Amino acid sequence: MEGVVVVTGGTGGVGRTVVRELARAGRTVLYTHRDGRPPLDLSAEPAAVRARVSGAPVDLTDPEGVQRLFDEAAARFGAVAGLVHLAGAFLAGRAVETGAGHWRHLWQANVDSAFLAARAALPHMLRLGRGRIVLVAARAALQPRAGLAAYGVAKGAVARLAAELAEETRGTGVTVNCLAPGAIDTEANRAARPGADRRLWVSPLAVARVILWLLSEEAAVVNGALLPLEGPEGALGPQREGEG
Template sequence: MSTPSVVIVTGAAGNAGSAAARLLAARGATVVAVDRAVEPLQALVGALAGSGHIVEAGVDLTDATACAAMAERVLASSGHIDGLVHTVGTFRAAPLSDTDDGLWDLMMTVNLKTTLNMARAVVPAMRKAGRGAIVSIAAGAALKAPSGLAAYAASKSAVIRLTESLADELKGDGITVNTVMPSTIDTPQNRAAMPDADTSKWVTPDQVAEVMAFLVSPGASGVTGAAVPITGRG
């Protein structure tokens, strides 16, 4: 029997993150569940298929040192890090007049900086092993930004450019780097924010998880530098 892949899932207590964690565990991976929340994360890991899953609660992903230390703990306990599914992100809509430095910094820090920090944290172990897969979440708005989403769209567009550059840099090391671009995800938060929307056109967290799980699987070893749309029927 082969050793199960070790996959770090950030934002694992969230909607897309928990869906990805459940799916990966059901397919035999050892999941390292990362989130700020403690109790929801422990409950998730307790319900995952299989055993040996790891809880990393309270890690500040905006802190590069904390990310690196977490990756080192995972490497010490598991021996390898095969994949990173990075689902951490945030969303704010605001017109130009309300896009102050605080909003801009929030979008760039949570959506872009955490992606960079986690990539830097896992790449050394992946380089040493000669293999690995990294996938993050951008957004459809990264390609065509509507009114009122300048800061959000700019940060998600930067995630795509980061993905492209890292993919080119790391392809010689056997590491793939990709991102996904969901349209509106069907979450309780989005339903509350848009009560009159046609949710039948939204994508589900499970649909997002399926694509991300594929991109960290051996079956996607030939795919790198891609920004994959996930639009459902929208």
């Protein structure tokens, strides 16, 4: 499939695996990282895989910077075939404990970034009559839970944004879908929750495989879906995560 897949949050716990799996599957990937942060280390990958991956610095809450990223990606790669929006932020807290800064941070990192990235990607996709957008919300978007007020509201808005965009793109060749994972088996979660029962956690590899499928031709008929993801994973499970 021609064109580039832009992966935001490509340096995150899930993003690293998603970028690698997309490139292994033959996709051309442009991942975003923040200025000053180290880029992805793909030195263990074959040269052909590494050659399909490049990075670009951007603050996803900066409207002009995000617009420039997608305009330059379209010019450089010929088309923006996909947007996988993994960038986001998490902070726990009940509403009464949530300061204005905490609220704003989660809203900007999760909702503003998704809106700005999708808004910048869509015109390039609509012009070509094809494209795939995958936003990432969370289980908290579907299910209120005391202690996740700002996060749950922000992820609920991300899911709603995907639904609105799916209506706007219906019949255009562009699809917009949204993932709602429960806990993901990342290094950060393992460190933060050492005693947790990980059987229901979903591996980054499983998330990557669902994303690959949503980006594929086979998923052209899937638009406006909100997909909960959770373990256990059976044969595709975390035991395969060590492969790379």
